[in-house]
Amino acid sequence: MANSQQSLFDDDPAPWELDAAAQQMLATVVLTTGPDNQYDYLVPDELLDARRPETLLEVGRRVRVPFGRGNRTAVGYCVALGVKEAPGRKLKSVAGVLDKQSLLTPHMLRLTRWMADYYLCPWGQVLEAVVPAGVRGQAGTREMTLLSLPTRVAARLTTLDVTDKQRAVLQALAASPKPLTLKQLATRVGCTSAPINTLRKQGLIESSVERLDQGELAALEVQRETPKQLNNDQTAVLTEIHRELDAAQHSTLLIHGVTGSGKTEVYIQAIEKVVSFGRQAIVLVPEISLTPQTVGRFRARFDHIAVLHSHLTDVERHRHWKRIAAGEVQVVVGARSAVFAPTPDLGLIVVDEEHETTFKQDSAPRYHARDVAQQRAADENVPLILGSATPSLESWQRAASGEYRLLSMPRRVNDWPMPAVRLVDLREDQNRRGSISRPLQQAMEHALRDGGQAILLLNRRGFSTHVQCPACGASAKCPECEIALTFHRHEQILLCHWCDHRQAPPRACPDCRSPAIRYGGLGTQKLEAEVQARFPKARCLRMDADTMRRPGSHEQALDAFRRGEYGVLLGTQMIAKGLDFPNVTVVGVINADTALNWPDFRAGERTFHLVTQVAGRTGRGEKGGRVLVQTFDPEHPAIAAAARHDYGAFARTELPQREALGYPPFGSMIRFVCRGENESQTSAVADQAVAEIRAAWGQLEQQQPDDPLRLRGPAPAPIAKLRGEFRYHLQATHPDGPRLKAAVKAALAKLTPPEGVRWVVDVDPWEMM
Numbered sequence: 182m183a184n185s186q187q188s189l190f191d192d193d194p195a196p197w198e199l200d201a202a203a204q205q206m207l208a209t210v211v212l213t214t215g216p217d218n219q220y221d222y223l224v225p226d227e228l229l230d231a232r233r234p235e236t237l238l239e240v241g242r243r244v245r246v247p248f249g250r251g252n253r254t255a256v257g258y259c260v261a262l263g264v265k266e267a268p269g270r271k272l273k274s275v276a277g278v279l280d281k282q283s284l285l286t287p288h289m290l291r292l293t294r295w296m297a298d299y300y301l302c303p304w305g306q307v308l309e310a311v312v313p314a315g316v317r318g319q320a321g322t323r324e325m326t327l328l329s330l331p332t333r334v335a336a337r338l339t340t341l342d343v344t345d346k347q348r349a350v351l352q353a354l355a356a357s358p359k360p361l362t363l364k365q366l367a368t369r370v371g372c373t374s375a376p377i378n379t380l381r382k383q384g385l386i387e388s389s390v391e392r393l394d395q396g397e398l399a400a401l402e403v404q405r406e407t408p409k410q411l412n413n414d415q416t417a418v419l420t421e422i423h424r425e426l427d428a429a430q431h432s433t434l435l436i437h438g439v440t441g442s443g444k445t446e447v448y449i450q451a452i453e454k455v456v457s458f459g460r461q462a463i464v465l466v467p468e469i470s471l472t473p474q475t476v477g478r479f480r481a482r483f484d485h486i487a488v489l490h491s492h493l494t495d496v497e498r499h500r501h502w503k504r505i506a507a508g509e510v511q512v513v514v515g516a517r518s519a520v521f522a523p524t525p526d527l528g529l530i531v532v533d534e535e536h537e538t539t540f541k542q543d544s545a546p547r548y549h550a551r552d553v554a555q556q557r558a559a560d561e562n563v564p565l566i567l568g569s570a571t572p573s574l575e576s577w578q579r580a581a582s583g584e585y586r587l588l589s590m591p592r593r594v595n596d597w598p599m600p601a602v603r604l605v606d607l608r609e610d611q612n613r614r615g616s617i618s619r620p621l622q623q624a625m626e627h628a629l630r631d632g633g634q635a636i637l638l639l640n641r642r643g644f645s646t647h648v649q650c651p652a653c654g655a656s657a658k659c660p661e662c663e664i665a666l667t668f669h670r671h672e673q674i675l676l677c678h679w680c681d682h683r684q685a686p687p688r689a690c691p692d693c694r695s696p697a698i699r700y701g702g703l704g705t706q707k708l709e710a711e712v713q714a715r716f717p718k719a720r721c722l723r724m725d726a727d728t729m730r731r732p733g734s735h736e737q738a739l740d741a742f743r744r745g746e747y748g749v750l751l752g753t754q755m756i757a758k759g760l761d762f763p764n765v766t767v768v769g770v771i772n773a774d775t776a777l778n779w780p781d782f783r784a785g786e787r788t789f790h791l792v793t794q795v796a797g798r799t800g801r802g803e804k805g806g807r808v809l810v811q812t813f814d815p816e817h818p819a820i821a822a823a824a825r826h827d828y829g830a831f832a833r834t835e836l837p838q839r840e841a842l843g844y845p846p847f848g849s850m851i852r853f854v855c856r857g858e859n860e861s862q863t864s865a866v867a868d869q870a871v872a873e874i875r876a877a878w879g880q881l882e883q884q885q886p887d888d889p890l891r892l893r894g895p896a897p898a899p900i901a902k903l904r905g906e907f908r909y910h911l912q913a914t915h916p917d918g919p920r921l922k923a924a925v926k927a928a929l930a931k932l933t934p935p936e937g938v939r940w941v942v943d944v945d946p947w948e949m950m
Contacts, residue, residue, distance in 0.1 A: 208238060208275055209261035210246055217303035219260065222246055223274040238262065238275060241283030241290065243317070245276040258308050260290055284312045286523065292557050299556075300944045301851075301926055302546040310546055311521045315495025316502045327360035327389050328377070334385050341385070347376045351385065360389070406481040408450055414590040415443050421588055422451045425564045426458075426529065433555060435535075435580045436568040438590030439826065440797020441597060441761075444568045445475070447590075448531050449482050451566070456483065456511045460528030463513045465520060465550055467537030474739065474761070475533070476514050489515035489522060517542060517550040520557065527561050530554045535567040535576060536790055541947040549945060551576075570797060570828075571790045574839065577832055578846040593801075600768070600800035602808040602824040604815040615711045616703050621769045621809045622715060629719050629748050633766035633804055637712070637751035638795045640775050641704045648675060650690035651699050657687065663902040668700055669727070670707075680904045705752060708771060712749055724752035757795040766806045768799045773812040773820050780899045781949040782844050785819040789831050792823035843891050845945065849918030851925050852946040853911050854898060857938035860907040866934045867895035867909035873928035874913060880927075881920055890915050890924070899950045912946075 206224045228238040238244065240262050248255035254276065285293070285308065293311055297304040309317075334341070335355050343351070353369045354361065367374055380386045411419060418436060425432050438444045452462040466475050480486050487501040487510040504510050506523040513522040517540055520530070532540070532551050540550040551567065558565035567576055567585070580587040593599065605618045613619065616639075625635045648657040648668055657666045659677035666675035666684070674683045689696045709723045722742055729735050735755075742750050743762060750756060750765075776787050792810055799806030812820055822831035840847045853870055857863035871892060878890045894911030901908055915921045925942065934940065 204264050205267045205272075207263065207265045207272070208244065208259045210244060210257040210275075211260050211305045211308065212246075212248065212255050212257040213305045213309050215248070215255065215305075217297075217305070219304075220246070220248075220257075221265070221268070221272060223272045224262070225274050228275060228278060235281045236278050238278050239283050240287070241285035243279040243284065245279060247273050247276060257305065258285065260294075260304075284316065286525075288557070288561055289521065289523065291560055292521075292553070295556050295560075296546055296548055296553065299552075299922070300546050300548055301922060301929070301942050307546045310542075313495070313498050313502065313518070315493075315497075315499040318495065319499065325362055325391060327362060327391055328354065328366055328381070329360040329387050329389070330354040331385075331387050343380070343385075344376065346370070346372050347380055350376055350380060354386065408453070408482075409443075409446050411446065411450070412443070412592070412594060412596075414438075414592055415447050415594075418588045418590060419447050419450055421586070422447070422564070422566065423454060426451070426454055429562070431559045431562050431564065433558070433565045433567065433579075433585045434588055435572060435576050435585045436566060436588045436590060437572055437577075437828070438568065438570060439593060439599065440570045440794065441593040441801050442570075442590040443594040444533070444590065445478060448533070448566065448568070449479065452479075452512055452529060452531070453482070455528035458528060460526045461505075461508075461511060461513065461524040462529040462531065463519060463522050463524065463527065463554075464515075464531045465533065465540070465554065466514065466516060467534045467539040479512050479514055483511045485509055485511045487513050487515075487522070489513060489519040491516060491518070520550045520554050527557075527563055529564055529566065530558050531566045531568065533568050534794075536569045536571055536573040538787070538947050541945075543948060545941075547941075547943050547946075549947070552945070571793045572828070574786060574832060574836060575846040578836065597800055598805070599826050600796060600806040600808050602796055602810060602826070604820065604824050605809055605811045606815050607811055607813050615715075616708055616771050617711060617715065617769070618809075618811055621811065624767045624807060624809055625716065625749070625769070628767040629716060631766070631804075632764075634742070634745070634747070634762065634764050635749045635767040635769065636756060636762075636765055636795070636798050637708065637749065637769045637771060638754070638757055638791070639703065639705055639708050639751065639771040640753050640791070641702070648686065649699050650693060650695055651697055652695035653690060653693040655690055655692040661903070661905045662900065664900055667702075667704060670710075679900065703771070708751055712751060716749065719748035720746065721749045721751065722747040724750065724756050726753070729755070754791060757791055757798070761801055762798060763801045764804070765799045765801070766804050768795055768806065768808045770795060770808070770810040770812075773810050773823075774814055774817075777814065777817060777819070779949070782839070782842070783947070783949075785817070785835060786831075788817075789819040789823050789828075792820060793826065793828075796823070796826070843914045843916070848891075848914045848916045849921050849944075850912060850914045850946060851921060852943040852949070853895075853913070853925070854908060854941045854943070855895070855910070855934075855938065856903070856906040856908045856940070857934075858906055859935075859937060862935050862938050863907045864895070864909050866932070866938050866940065867911060870928065870932055870940070871895055871911055873931050874924055877924040877927040881924055888916060890921070 206229065207221045208224050210220050210222055224238055228236060231237060238259060240259055242259055244257055244259050246255055246257055289311065293307045294304060296307045330351060338351055338355060349370045350366065350372065353366060363374055363377060366377060377386065381388060422434060425434065436444055448464065455462050476486060476488055487505050489498065489501055502523065505513055506525065508525045513519055513524065532554050535551050542548050555565055576585060579585045603620065605620050607618065610618055628635050648666060657675055658664060659666055659680065659682045661680050661682050662677055664677065664679065666677055668686060669676050673686065675686050676683055687698055690698065705723055705725045709721055712721045722738060724738055729738065741747060745764065770792055773788060773792055776784050796808040799808060810820065810824060814820060818834045819831060844850065855863050855867040855870065874892065891914045892911060895909045898908040898910040913921060913925065922944065929942065
């Protein structure tokens with residue numbers, strides 16, 4: 182493409198000049214909104230002038246184009262540019278270029294095209310998701326007028342008839358290696374704007390308008406660290422990674438390392454080799470709460486780090502993005518969206534805690550960062566490292582089948598033992614008061630008395646999870662979602678955690694007028710109050726979505742706990758993973774059964790992950806540690822295996838059940854959710870979707886008869902009404918993923934819902950509510 186553009190300015194005639202009537206320079210454009218198609222537009226000569234790079238049309242830049250019969254202005258991405266045979270119809274021309282440089286490399290265009298096909302969503306929608314809004318809007322920049330001295334004026338500077346102050350202005354411009362703003366020039370000369378404006382009117386100073394960055398973030402001062410000594414397990418794994426890096430080819434390595442086995446140090450030393458080649462690495466972490474700790478470790482070992490996550494402002498994201506694209510960054514650390522970092526010479530991708538559900542995007546395009554990383558690493562021919570103490574069953578099965586290479590780290594660093602886990606059977610303590618059992622209270626007392634710290638996990642926000650009238654049984658439900666409202670005592674409100682509906686708590690039952698309102702259930706606020714009552718001398722820190730709203734709040738809270746300012750840390754799943762606190766000697770899981778009864782085939786796997794991960798937060802120092810897991814179902818295979826730190830036993834129990842039902846990893850799954858304000862219309866569209874999918878599958882099955890398609894539904898979704906809309910869903914599974922997508926795509930093309938009814942298609946779903 183670069184060669185064809187260059188030939189526009191060569192002395193020899195370009196190939197298409199030989200038959201101008203038959204050949205035309207065309208740009209293929211994908212619109213950001215509207216129809217999911219690609220459109221060809223003529224490219225005006227002025228947009229092919231390489232001497233004007235700011236208006237040069239290149240692949241990956243956004244353009245303005247006329248669209249439709251009314252020629253309304255639309256925005257799209259140029260995804261291809263070249264000479265094509267002229268079509269039989271008259272084409273419209275590109276109206277203008279929006280970006281001064283390409284926002285998407287050829288690698289990224291291929292990746293987004295794959296995402297659109299794989300996740301059954303419009304390509305333009307994917308392109309908009311990949312390029313952050315702050316980058317598209319050039320956040321942190323503004324248009325500024327720049328002043329410069331024309332060459333013709335500089336040549337006769339000493340002979341010009343100007344005042345002394347004006348001469349000083351011209352001399353300052355002549356001495357400057359780059360154009361200056363009016364304010365900069367006036368400051369250097371020590372004058373007002375008057376002599377400068379006079380020179381501009383006389384044509385002795387030229388002006389131009391450019392969009393400039395308003396400043397860079399201050400560099401953080403971090404104490405440098407040297408590489409740590411590796412144990413035998415770490416050394417063996419790093420040797421295998423180095424072998425793959427030296428081979429300069431794609432492969433996927435799954436590191437199954439127990440909590441505290443030193444996976445992060447292995448990542449860092451592998452990336453040091455990548456950086457020595459002059460290449461870059463991307464490290465994905467699942468939780469924003471992990472990012473500060475991970476970034477701190479990498480800053481201590483590398484000179485140039487960039488961070489990409491959802492808590493960045495548009496200005497910060499744009500600055501990081503520009504540094505990454507310019508090749509100034511060695512390591513990009515971030516959450517899900519960091520997989521799209523525009524590294525010019527990628528050498529390695531690491532996905533830490535690869536099993537985490539937060540790697541799955543819950544809005545369109547509904548991609549999974551691990552699978553996108555897999556595709557990107559393959560396309561750019563670099564290794565991919567997946568790391569976890571509790572790998573997803575999808576990754577575990579791929580390793581078993583030979584698609585991934587499995588590397589094990591079964592021991593903790595310094596040979597610290599895995600913490601002892603005790604299951605506390607809550608069925609035997611029905612008379613307990615509060616949520617903390619007697620064994621857990623005793624363990625916390627001993628830990629705090631000996632100068633240790635404790636962590637308590639409860640994956641429920643708020644104070645009371647339901648408000649009910651004991652007289653008639655009526656409960657407080659969200660009017661938009663028809664699910665129980667949660668009482669938040671500090672704010673004195675009832676809150677819906679799905680749509681954020683808020684209302685005052687009732688003084689009496691609205692149905693029977695009984696004043697005996699009962700606040701039941703347990704949330705983190707109530708647990709915090711109980712801890713403060715039972716341990717009045719210990720400071721308690723709560724971390725959940727209610728307390729960690731401000732930018733930087735995660736980092737500040739974790740630093741304070743690490744310094745010992747708090748004796749007890751309690752919170753939701755954000756405290757369960759990846760955090761390293763050597764002084765934590767007790768971990769308590771308040772209710773391990775929280776997710777077990779969810780209508781989700783991954784309920785057992787999520788429970789195993791959560792219990793195992795939070796148990797790994799203790800026993801990371803000389804004091805050792807122990808874990809107490811409170812449960813009403815201690816015999817459940819997921820809980821029993823987590824108590825033994827036995828991932829293999831869990832996988833051997835769970836995988837045969839998945840295989841029998843055709844669930845992932847043994848079959849591909851697509852979930853279809855239909856929603857609308859009219860329940861009968863919504864249900865009818867869901868029924869139509871099933872009929873169309875069956876019909877499309879029947880046509881494919883005639884070509885390849887084999888295992889039948891499994892369709893479950895349609896039926897009301899577990900949350901049957903959300904944000905004022907009724908919801909019906911269905912699940913389609915089959916071992917042949919591409920055929921399944923083809924059938925669903927063909928079916929949706931024929932689906933014509935009435936106004937007010939919408940649908941969502943989720944490929945490889947991780948949320949069944």
